Amino acid sequence: MIQPFILSIVIPTFRRAACLEILLSSITSHLSYFPTDLEIIVLDNASPDNTENIVSEFANTFPIKYFRHDENIGMDGNIAACFNVASGRYLWVLGDDEILYQGTLNYVLNLCRNREFGILYMENGGFKDGQEGAIALRSIPENIKIKTLNSEKIFREVNVFLTFISANIINREEILRKIPDFDFRSDTGTFLPQMAWMYSALKIINSHIYIYTPMFGAMTGNTGGYKLIQVFGANLINITKKYFSEDSFNNANIMSNAVVTRLLPGELMHQFGSAASKSNFEHEDINLMIASCFGNNKYANVFLKGILSNSKLRREISFFGVRVLNKINKNLHYALL
Template identity: 30%
Template structure:
């Protein structure tokens, strides 16, 4: 008997976050009822907490899940790759163990992928710190979904959020048909997920944006890496390697990152006093990577160097500029559905 390929694999790499994983599964499990076309896969990176018992409890309650536990911690990038390699679905969704897939999202997603064929699906998100329901935010323009056939427009809409694993679903079946590097080539970049996203942008046909913010992304959990190294040296390397022949796409993502993402991230780091992302290293590295781009000096550098109150005002001014450019560069961005 030939096994039917799942339509979608939701793969959750996890390490030592049984409490957060339990919340995610409690919201996700009822959405998977009566959906045998969806494969749920959990890759436990040798968690020392109660993760195995947690998964067993959900299995006993009827959740169908493939659970794999590594014998030792192989690192986050390698765990991501192991999820990608183990996934059997046409579509592959790598999802963070501390984020939430809101109720109704799975049915909404299936309504699209059963009727159309997409290279990339971008599920927009909102940030939360304590209560994902109390802090819920929808799309301010009331948009529902956009279907996009232009790669440049996809790059402008998703931009640096290509790096956010919980917001990106890829067509693995399509990826198998186009040239791309083996993801293991990019281990220890902290951005290995781009190895299966950017080739689909390079060979783009059609993508979907789900605008109603169906993903709640937990804030304040990032740390343990240098923001300058990962989003300077390594991001630049990944973009150039995976988008060869399309410097225009590289520029779109890079320019947004300098104009909007770095100032926002640096403002948050400075305001919170969070030292986990090693901001003190960032200025030297970012200048070496982006110093020939005027956007670094206009938008990012002042937020690093100015006194905090002035840096915050500078950041806010940059947000207004970025929003204005968004309206100019993305026609019909305000439409509810396209």
């Protein structure tokens, strides 16, 4: 009898063969044997580089599956397809530019084998281009800080970082069992297709895991290809309202406050920095979009207006203020959102 996979790791990729090679090495290099209940899939969005050759080299030793689209179906189309190609009970979609710390995979596999959860969220550490070697040598500590939370509490603590695909593992099997007509493509076109399964897991399962110890490295300044405020303002808030319109706790308001305080300040400050530090976001009228999406948000009026100011001093004061707020909020488990 074929043993079912407990965990599917699916890696959507496009034209980043060098990054993918480092990720696959971090997954496989510390395995004394390949777990029979682990599935690894690379989902190639018609890359014009040597992605297929890189995967083939690893597949000579490890049973890595490779699927290639005939043509580029777009970033969020490829991400949405990850849910469909997987067959494991739990699904972990990893960005091709992440690096797992030594010990992370075995720790995560043991949790998937022995715990029942809807979402497993992991903290992570950022690294810059050129730091890959040091990150690949990093190990998780012996004592991992971990907590079980219900849906309301994990939403309040994780909030906007539920959108960070690599940090979240979801119970794919339970979603399909409780939602037989589940449409993994329902939010394609928003650049947030993963929220269909993230929010479904939150709604149908009320027990989740938060790992407070960083478990992998995520490259910074390596994102883009979409309009920042459109995606994390209009799109994310509308999706949140769609899934939680009848819930007792105001998730859309929490998410809006989280975007304004935890995500946008850092991203906007990066855009004022050196060209090398800027993410490759598509052009949009940032002031107009923020006014449209967050015009009535108290935190936006206090902090974002200052960060968007032409005055460097005012930007730095506003950014310092929101960092202080976030530190206080973290200690209060984000009760101020």
